[in-house]
Amino acid sequence: MLMNNRTMSGLTVFSWMSAQVAPGIVTIDFSRKVAFCGPNRILHAYCDAIALTKLSCSNMVAINDSSYGLAMFVLLVPLSLIIFSYVSIIVTVMNMANAQGRWKTFSTCGTQGCLILIYYIPRFIVYSTPYMPNLTITPDLRVGLSLICSLFPPVANPFIYCFRTKEIRAILGRWRQGWRNSQTEQSKPNTVAVITR
Template structure:
């Protein structure tokens, strides 16, 4: 036993394979849980892929709003694809093994893209005559690159934070997909720096995005209420409806999960935390294209054209 422990103590972190066990306490229900998650994943991939196809092939959709929407669709496909297939493999085949490098390589850009979309709505409503001059294609591309770059530089330090820790051979991750604190909790030494960094990231990236989004919508409301026509006010607010729905869908579970982890203690069972985390990576990517498809007339018309052509050929 001593020799085995010593070997584990001196094993290179890069050589360690971890085992994720899914949702602790709900192992018997994994198959049933996998059914809605798999269904939502299929809808998410199909819906976001359809959005990307529509936006890329229809010139009338090559506007700032739809270009930002295509960025969100790409981010949603990435987020759900790097988490859900492995999650389903655990639920169906108990295939929870994963390497260290694969477990710390996840980063997301949804929050920054939602902020960019809020800025797009702000410019469209507050400066309609200068809209196309402000949000040129080059500016939109730079905003997209900035969103991805910011997310990368926020998440990249997490790799060094888990590399610096000392590990003693524990390799069971009580989760259904990899996340930074899941690995850090397996360490033998203090993880206070990891916890502090997680809080700082939440405060100065996600919370800052939320504050800026709120400010943009306050300015939007001020501009809308200055419009004399009631009909024009409702039309302006209607253009923001889908974006507001997506914002609430993304941030509500994110903040609930964050505060539950920090302040919920043992009052909220672990399986509830993990189940909500699972839904968080599949529900927004599933619902986002549906929201925009229902609330955006141009997308509805383009979808109807495609289905009409399909029926004609049949």
């Protein structure tokens, strides 16, 4: 009832704008306050602020602290809104009389929850390791975690939603049945008729 084209357009524009603000602040902060006087290669798959700090010969304490605070704000504010919406969904679903509807809703939310955890937990670990003395990761693991949380959820999301629709499952079932039929046809022994006189 609340979602219409105007609301959706406003939320989309807000998402795009806010996605540009945080990296813009870090980029401007780095360009004004950080001096680079050493190597110019980073140990990362893309240009990340944490990887750039390793190349700097400036005092990075204040910049690291502000970058970490901004990263936690960008991570935790949306996460808290997601948690709030999930709690609201759970409360609403628990009041539903239809057990099948409850099961469908919880299965959808459970899958989405797993993707949310795959996104937020590795990113939190990557950004928090410099501030947690008992938590250390190698540069390769940091790159791997960054790639997992950046690539896996967007790639997996369409598959999860597609596999939930009856039409897609029916098509996949027909493909699987056709593949099995072709396999059984290939595995049948070839019989050769021998004519004797």
